[in-house]
Amino acid sequence: xxxxxxxxxxxxxxxxxxxxxxxxxxxxxxxxxxxxxxxxxxxxxxxxxxxxxxxxxxxxxxxxxxxxxxxxxxxxxxxxxxxxxxxxxxxxxxxxxxxxxxxxxxxxxxxxxxx
Numbered sequence: 551x552x553x554x555x556x557x558x559x560x561x562x563x564x565x566x567x568x569x570x571x572x573x574x575x576x577x578x579x580x581x582x583x584x585x586x587x588x589x590x591x592x593x594x595x596x597x598x599x600x601x602x603x604x605x606x607x608x609x610x611x612x613x614x615x616x617x618x619x620x621x622x623x624x625x626x627x628x629x630x631x632x633x634x635x636x637x638x639x640x641x642x643x644x645x646x647x648x649x650x651x652x653x654x655x656x657x658x659x660x661x662x663x664x665x
Contacts, residue, residue, distance in 0.1 A: 563588055599638045607634035 566588050578586045600606055611634040637644050658665055
């Protein structure tokens with residue numbers, strides 16, 4: 551099996567760009583031809599993405615809802631599910647929320663209050 555050279559990739563990219571509709575070409579021009587990667591692999595479906603423990607967002611949510619001792623209505627479950635998806639997709643986006651919750655819990659304990 552032979553390796554494809556950079557020049558061959560660039561040639562294929564130029565051919566693909568030439569065949570694009572004007573609307574798609576405008577999109578490519580907007581992001582920049584050099585930044586455009588027509589060979590980019592698709593992202594994993596959300597169902598296949600896993601967190602650092604190897605669980606999917608659905609597994610995390612199901613486990614959470616089984617273990618939590620709170621009023622579990624459909625809105626609560628929906629919010630937990632959305633949070634699980636965000637957690638698996640972009641942990642750094644939920645890190646500040648987690649840190650704030652830990653801080654707030656400690657704050658309440660210092661003041662002798664309960665959430």
